[in-house]
Amino acid sequence: MGLLGILVALGLLIWLAYRGWSVLLLAPAAAVLAAGLAGEPLLAHWTQTFMxxxxxxxxxxxxxxxxxxxxxxxxEDSGSVTAIANFMTLRLGPQRAVLAVVLAGALVTYGGVSLFVAFFVLAPMAHALFRTAAIPKRLMPAAIALGTSTFTMSALPGTPAIQNAIPMPFFGTTPFAAPGLGVIASVIMLGFGLWWLARAEAKARSKGEGYGEDDAPGAAAEHAAEDLTVRERATTSGSFDPAEIKHGDQSVGGPPIGLAVLPLIIVVGVNLLMSLFILPRLDASYLADEAWGGTSLAAVGGVWAVVTALFAAIVVLIAVNYRRLPTLRATMDAGANASALPVLSVASLVGFGSVVAALPAFAMVRDWVLGIEGGPLVSLAVATNVLASLTGSASGGLTIALEALGDAYMKVAAQQGIDPALMHRVAVIGAGTLDSLPHNGAVVTLLAVCGSTHRESYFDIVMVAIVGAILGLVAVIALGTAFGSF
Incomplete structure (x- = not known):
């Protein structure tokens, strides 16, 4: 009955979340239902385990x-993201419209800009480019997804994406875990995605297919920002609430490209310095005291590196763009508010996963996952893939998997001599593959922002965001098994 309860609770959570119900309500309700069907104490699991x-x-x-x-x-409000997008457009031109969109998205998201912010800026740019180049607008979502939601989210070493941060406390790693393998996976994802989009573009041209019906630039994005269903789904899979996009005032003119890119460089540079040079030299033995949570630098250092990098970039961004931020307080309020609902939504999914992991029947699930043929790297990839696909959230699925199985994987890694950095990279890339199923919040938001539908554009998203990511994941597992982490 306990295993049936887990499946029923998970099924209801997925079904109702897909229909637009808030995860803040669904996750505790599903957790209590699973506990009740297992004959476990309901209130204790809600207030102690879940919370x-x-x-x-x-x-x-x-x-x-x-x-x-x-x-x-x-x-966004300083005009920096728009300036970068316009620079890419000017340099590459309409004849390389797909590449311009992909590279613009990759640059801003690897530099720390939320992919949801990138969606709303890149979509109008992509409309203009694709219209001029007579490329079908149905390919726009795939081009944006390739640049924002694949290799810069899960594979490139040092990416400040929340997905890359989640394994750090579990494995004691840094954002630059397994850098060589991450770069190889990134090349595979980018190369395959560009090949597929070039093939799709050429096929469309041979059939005489043009851009399609003309759209008012920004109209779909404006509607998506106000769509409550989009908001509910987006906040379970990202770190930015789309409803805050329209709050605050944007700069009339953006900064020069050098100043626009500077904060992104600072994010990557400070992250690298903190992770590899500064933090390892600190005496953080005091963290073992109960006053500091009885933790260690290995458990918190990765988060410290990302936080310091973002803080430094914010200070520089405000300093060089102060006059381009007409309502600085409103912009900062919107940015802070945009983080609240996503963190609570993902935390609720994590709470649900913890209740499930605490139920006696979960032992069967754990043993099955750890016993998957192919070794711990394959079983870890399967676990993160399955949970990310079910929840429609790479961050939610990844955290649930590591909350339930992280300690077990660390023990296996120690026994078999597997570098935790390799486990980190496999877990992150694994969570970024099947999370892009139709109910994923980023997919739903991207289609809405582009004014497209699943029927028109989803197949190309599958190819660049799922198939390409799986190819990268397979390469990392094969190379990691043969040569270890590098």
């Missing part, structure tokens, strides 16, 4: 959500 796990997630990762939301909103 304890959700609170730990917020304690660990809210600083990244907060500063990430603030940084993304400041980059």
């Amino acid at each position: 304890g796990s959700a609170a730990r997630f917020i304690m660990q990762f809210f600083p990244i959500f907060l500063l990430g939301g603030l940084f993304g909103k400041l980059m």
Whole structure:
């Protein structure tokens, strides 16, 4: 009955979330239902297991959500993201419209801008480019997804995406875990995605297919920002609340490209310095005291590196763009508010996962997952893939998997001599593959922002965001098994 209860609760959570119900309500309700069907104490699981796990997630990762939301909103309202997009457009031109959209998205998201902020800026740019180049607008969502939601989210070493931060406390790793493997996976994802989009574009041209019906630039994005269903789904899979996009005033003129890119460089540079040079030299033995939570630098150092990098970039961003931020307080308020609902939504999913993991029947699930043929790297990839696909959230599925199985994987890694950095990279890339199923919040938001539908554009999203990511994941597992982490 316990296993049936887990399946029923998970099924209801997925079905109702897909229909637009708030995860803040669904996750505790599903957790209590699973506990009740297993004959476990309901209130204890809600207030102790569920809330304890959700609170730990917020304690660990809210600083990244907060500063990430603030940084993304400041980059948008200062005109920096638009300046970068326009620069790419000018340099590459309509003849390389797909490449311009992909590279613009990759640059801003690797530099720390939330992919949801990037969606709303890149979509109008992509409309103009694709219209001029006579490329079908149905390919726009796939081009944006390739640049914002694949290799810069899960594979490139040092990415400040929340997905890359989640494994750090579990494995004691940094954002630059397994850098060589991450770069190889990134090349595979980008190369395959560009090949597929070039093939699709050429096929469309051979059939005489043009841009399609003309759209008013920004109209779909404006509607998406006000869509409550889009908001509910987006906040379970990202770190930025789309409803805050329209709050605050944007700069009339953006900064020069050098100043626009500077904060992104600072994010990557400071992250690298903190992770590899500064933090390893600190005496952080005091963290073992109960006053500091009885933790270690290995458990918190990765988060510290990302938080410091985002904070430094925010200070520089405000300093060089102060006159381009007409309502600085409103912009900062919107950025801070944009982080609240996403962190609570993901934390609720984590709380649900913790209740499920605490039920006696979960032992069967754990044993099955750990016993998957192919070794711990394959089983970890399967676990993160399945949970990310079910929840429609890479961050939610990844955290649930590691909350339930992280300790077990660390023991296996120690026994078999597997570098935790390799486990980190496999887990993150694994969570970023099947999360892009039709109910994923980022997919729903992207289609809405582009004014497209699943029927028109989803197949191409599958190819660049799922198939390409799976190819990268397979390569990392094969190379990691043969040569270890590098």
